[in-house]
Amino acid sequence: xxxxxxxxxxxxxxxxxxxxxxxxxxxxxxxxxxxxxxxxxxxxxxxxxxxxxxxxxxxxxxxxxxxxxxxxxxxxxxxxxxxxxxxxxxxxxxxxxxxxxxx
Amino acid sequence: xxxxxxxxxxxxxxxxxxxxxxxxxxxxxxxxxxxxxxxxxxxxxxxxxxxxxxxxxxxxxxxxxxxxxxx
Numbered sequence: 001x002x003x004x005x006x007x008x009x010x011x012x013x014x015x016x017x018x019x020x021x022x023x024x025x026x027x028x029x030x031x032x033x034x035x036x037x038x039x040x041x042x043x044x045x046x047x048x049x050x051x052x053x054x055x056x057x058x059x060x061x062x063x064x065x066x067x068x069x070x071x072x073x074x075x076x077x078x079x080x081x082x083x084x085x086x087x088x089x090x091x092x093x094x095x096x097x098x099x100x101x102x103x
Numbered sequence: 104x105x106x107x108x109x110x111x112x113x114x115x116x117x118x119x120x121x122x123x124x125x126x127x128x129x130x131x132x133x134x135x136x137x138x139x140x141x142x143x144x145x146x147x148x149x150x151x152x153x154x155x156x157x158x159x160x161x162x163x164x165x166x167x168x169x170x171x172x173x174x
Contacts, residue, residue, distance in 0.1 A: 029104065036107035040119045045112035052113035083117045090125020095133045103133070103140035 041049060059065050068076070095101050 032104070033107045037110050039115070041112050041115040046116060049112040049116040052111060056113075079114060083114065083121050086118045087121040087125040087128075090122040090127075091129035091132075092125075093122075094126035094129025094131075096129075101133050101136050103137045 092098055
């Protein structure tokens with residue numbers, strides 16, 4: 001038993017090295033996409049965002065929204081769901097735990 | 104690899120403001136629920152003591168009242 005534990009402990013550095021070698025290219029692809037797609041909006045982009053929101057409201061008012069294809073509607077629904085999920089992740093961060101409130 | 108797509112600024116602001124709002128909401132709700140849970144725990148402690156006391160008295164009485172020859 002003690003010998004097995006010793007062998008395991010001696011293998012840990014090589015395991016960590018293997019994990020790093022495995023994850024490095026995947027991490028780099030993640031950063032490659034995240035640096036462009038996941039960054040917070042710069043202050044210059046916020047007026048554009050407000051403009052986009054008002055475009056949406058105008059499209060809703062003129063009834064143009066009824067002309068979206070089902071494919072577009074599904075895609076927009078998926079994007080809206082993703083934005084909603086960010087809210088729940090923020091809630092998990094705010095309450096300090098993953099499942100439930102640790103009061 | 105496909106080039107990274109340029110995300111519309113509306114989606115970007117919506118995402119990160121949703122994250123911020125979620126953090127604030129989570130913190131606020133946690134601060135609201137914490138004293139309520141502590142109060143509940145305190146009340147539960149007091150009630151538990153009372154119940155155990157009553158159970159002890161009941162047990163003592165029932166032992167005193169039961170007359171069997173297997174004493």
